Amino acid sequence: MTRRKLIGGIGTGLAAVAISPVLGSPATPQPAATTQAPAAPQSPATSPNLQDPTTKYPKPPFNGQTQPWPGLAAKMDPRPDHGETSYRGSGRLSGRKALITGGDSGMGRAAAIAFAREGADVAINYYPTEEPDAREVIELIRAEGRKAIAIPGDLREEAFCRKLVEEAVSALGGLDIVVNNAGRQQSHASILDISTEQFDWTMKTNIYAPFWIIKAALPHLQPGSVIIGTTSEQAYDPSPDLYDYAQTKAATMNYIKSLAKQLGPKGIRVNGVAPGPIWTPLQVSGGATQEKLKKFGGQTPLGRPGQPAELASIYVQLAAESGSYATGQVYGSSGGAGQP
Numbered sequence: 001m002t003r004r005k006l007i008g009g010i011g012t013g014l015a016a017v018a019i020s021p022v023l024g025s026p027a028t029p030q031p032a033a034t035t036q037a038p039a040a041p042q043s044p045a046t047s048p049n050l051q052d053p054t055t056k057y058p059k060p061p062f063n064g065q066t067q068p069w070p071g072l073a074a075k076m077d078p079r080p081d082h083g084e085t086s087y088r089g090s091g092r093l094s095g096r097k098a099l100i101t102g103g104d105s106g107m108g109r110a111a112a113i114a115f116a117r118e119g120a121d122v123a124i125n126y127y128p129t130e131e132p133d134a135r136e137v138i139e140l141i142r143a144e145g146r147k148a149i150a151i152p153g154d155l156r157e158e159a160f161c162r163k164l165v166e167e168a169v170s171a172l173g174g175l176d177i178v179v180n181n182a183g184r185q186q187s188h189a190s191i192l193d194i195s196t197e198q199f200d201w202t203m204k205t206n207i208y209a210p211f212w213i214i215k216a217a218l219p220h221l222q223p224g225s226v227i228i229g230t231t232s233e234q235a236y237d238p239s240p241d242l243y244d245y246a247q248t249k250a251a252t253m254n255y256i257k258s259l260a261k262q263l264g265p266k267g268i269r270v271n272g273v274a275p276g277p278i279w280t281p282l283q284v285s286g287g288a289t290q291e292k293l294k295k296f297g298g299q300t301p302l303g304r305p306g307q308p309a310e311l312a313s314i315y316v317q318l319a320a321e322s323g324s325y326a327t328g329q330v331y332g333s334s335g336g337a338g339q340p
């Protein structure tokens with residue numbers, strides 16, 4: 001019986017991540033130079049560096065669960081993995097200054113942890129009721145010896161979006177990574193169930209807030225800076241119950257491409273991440289029906305939802321200087337279904 005099977009249970013994937021050395025990590029012990037013949041290569045089945053992506057994390061069926069919007073990662077069953085115990089940095093964002101919206105949970109938290117471990121100072125925005133999740137992120141960033149700035153507030157307000165950027169710039173001493181990641185998703189079986197107020201809420205959060213934040217941030221962004229948006233496979237293959245949300249993700253994909261053309265000559269790169277089904281509070285606070293939640297991610301070729309931790313390195317790659325030829329691109333991570 002393998003060590004993983006012995007641990008067992010729903011936390012299996014998380015435990016396996018915590019104990020598995022990271023491929024190519026600088027912390028992985030390297031063999032000293034030797035004149036002896038190299039050891040026989042390990043069979044893939046027993047290599048500690050290889051993990052089967054189909055069994056790495058929990059798969060459906062999941063327990064039905066619901067939380068009041070916007071939900072807390074801490075109350076999810078199972079708890080999502082944001083890379084708390086697994087992400088290892090190697091100085092890829094040394095000295096950089098990042099603002100991440102929705103940085104308390106989900107993809108935003110995974111990016112915040114990874115950015116700090118790569119050497120960046122990080123400001124996170126979140127909705128005020130998400131303070132418990134945000135506190136955990138702030139502590140994790142500080143544990144890396146990086147600056148961690150918490151700026152709660154409602155992104156549906158233009159005045160707040162401007163204040164958010166100004167506070168981040170002043171606390172970080174500048175800004176060169178802007179991640180527009182916050183999002184509002186509510187499932188509605190029919191267009192007739194979507195009130196004007198709900199429609200407006202989705203548009204304000206997903207389309208207006210990035211517009212206001214980018215406008216406020218632009219005067220501070222020097223050549224080499226980056227803007228990253230979180231779009232979705234929904235931009236390309238919309239679900240029938242996500243009429244309003246899916247079109248905002250198409251808009252996000254589209255602004256990434258127009259803005260990349262506009263800002264390319266100024267040396268500012270604009271890119272996006274398109275996740276598939278990822279296990280985050282957005283899904284358990286109205287984003288998915290209970291029926292969909294119980295089978296969540298099961299339809300993908302990998303047979304399970306993704307965890308935020310599995311996307312962290314994409315945000316790092318798009319922010320890092322080494323990715324300097326990528327602009328106007330959308331990088332996907334959707335378990336084999338969906339585009340791009």
Ligand code: NAD
Pocket residue numbers: 070071101102103104105106107108125126127130153154155156181182183184185205230231232233274275276277278279280281282283308
């Ligand atoms: P999440 O719930 O962890 O993150 C969404 C965050 O948005 C919240 O934590 C909250 O801080 C923020 N937010 C929403 N409305 C806000 C408001 N009015 N003011 C301030 N903050 C607000 O879920 P997530 O899935 O990590 O979402 C992050 C992004 O990923 C979103 O843009 C979402 O559309 C996108 N996405 C998610 C999935 C998925 O399956 N989970 C798939 C594709 C794309």
Ligand code: MG
Pocket residue numbers: 070071072073102104105106126130133281
């Ligand atoms: Mg949250």
